[in-house]
Amino acid sequence: TWPASVAGPRASVWAPGTGLPKSRVSGHTGTSFCKQMPRVFSQTGQHARSASADLTLKIGSWMPVEVAGCTAATRPTDQHLLTHPGPSAHRKGRKSLGSKMTSREPKTSLKNAYPSAKRLLPKVEREAEAEDYCTPGAFELERLFWKGSPQYTHVNEVWPQLYIGDEATALDRYGLQKAGFTHVLNAAHGRWNVDTGPDYYSDMAIEYHGVEADDLPTFDLSVFFYPAAAFIDAALSHDHSKILVHCVMGRSRSATLVLAYLMIHKNMTLVDAIQQVAKNRCVLPNRGFLKQLRELDMQLVQQRRQAKHSDNIEKAGEKEL
Known part of the structure; x- marks a missing residue:
């Protein structure tokens, strides 16, 4: 003793x-x-x-x-x-860690969040990551939507000047005008969905584009990917424009079209696009739409790799000359 x-x-x-x-x-x-x-x-x-x-x-x-x-x-x-340290010290450590995890940090500007994160990686690592990228399966993609999504609200900004909203937001003409929206993309256009259309906003300075789609796994929404992405891209080409992409709930059809836009015009992979949108809004496309987004992702990844391979061959030829 x-x-x-x-x-x-x-x-x-x-x-x-x-x-x-x-x-x-x-x-x-x-x-x-x-x-x-x-x-x-x-x-x-x-x-x-x-x-x-x-x-x-x-x-x-x-x-x-x-x-x-x-x-x-x-x-x-x-x-x-x-x-x-004794047991009490370990308990204090766990408590302080929990308080750090639950504390709210100031949000990064949406305009700089995605590009700044990509710039942190050296160019060689980014290229290697792109070469190794493989489109995940539907279950793995769904899990990305479950990580850290905020609570459901009527409308959220998911990219600078690009908003995803629901039917209530689209029908609120006064609210749209007050918020300064200049473009509306209705992913649930039609008599039995959100029946607005160009006439609904005729006395407002709002440009309208309708996509008549059903929120069903069997519905082929991919035929609207490029036209809808072109409309969004044209709207965001102006500095003071604000575009609302909506359906009934603002979770499946509208989110799918926004994801397609980020993949087509912002050169994001499907994983990058999901992470960008899901951290700002609670969304979840149906399984059929996810399958169509996976096919789009594989096509775009293949196109980028082929373009890069062609550039490398061209540069090698210039060096030999």
Whole structure:
């Protein structure tokens, strides 16, 4: 057993000969503490003395020692790093980590969020990542929509000046005018869906484009990918334009067309596009639309690789000349 003057719940063991500051062990330094150890075991004979030396060696092997240039470790404010934390310290650590995870950080501007993230990767790594990219399956894509999506609201900005909304947003003429929307893409155009049309906005400075689509896995929405993407791209070519892409709920049809736009005109992969949209709005295209987006993704990836291969051949030919 350890004497009361040596042991204690707050005891700190220091490597002998380190010159570290005084420990909290009853006024003893680490060196004096280790010197007392043989006396503690001397009552039990030679075996105890050998055990003491062995224990001293083991303690010295794992306890921190001062390294040249690492004087910061000897500051009083860092002494807690050299003591073994108890259960309460672990609980405090878990609590502080949880508070960090739940704390709200300031949001990055939508205009700079995606490009800045891509610029962090060196060019070689970005090219290697593009070469290794493979379109995920439908289940893996659905999981991307479940990660960190905000709560459902009527309308959200998912890309600079590009919004996804629902039927209530599209029918609110006063709200659209007040918010400054200049373009509306209705992905649920038709009498039995969101029955608006150009006449509904005729007395407003709003340009309308309708896509008569049903939110069914068997519906072929891919035939509207390029026309809808062209309309969105033309709308966003003006600095002061704002476009609303909507359907009934603003989750499936409208989200699918926005994803197609980001893939076609912003050179995003399907994974990049989903991450960009899902972090700003709660969306989930049906399985049939996801399958069509996967096919579009594979086509675009193949086209980009072929274009890059052609460029490399052309550059190699120029070098030879």
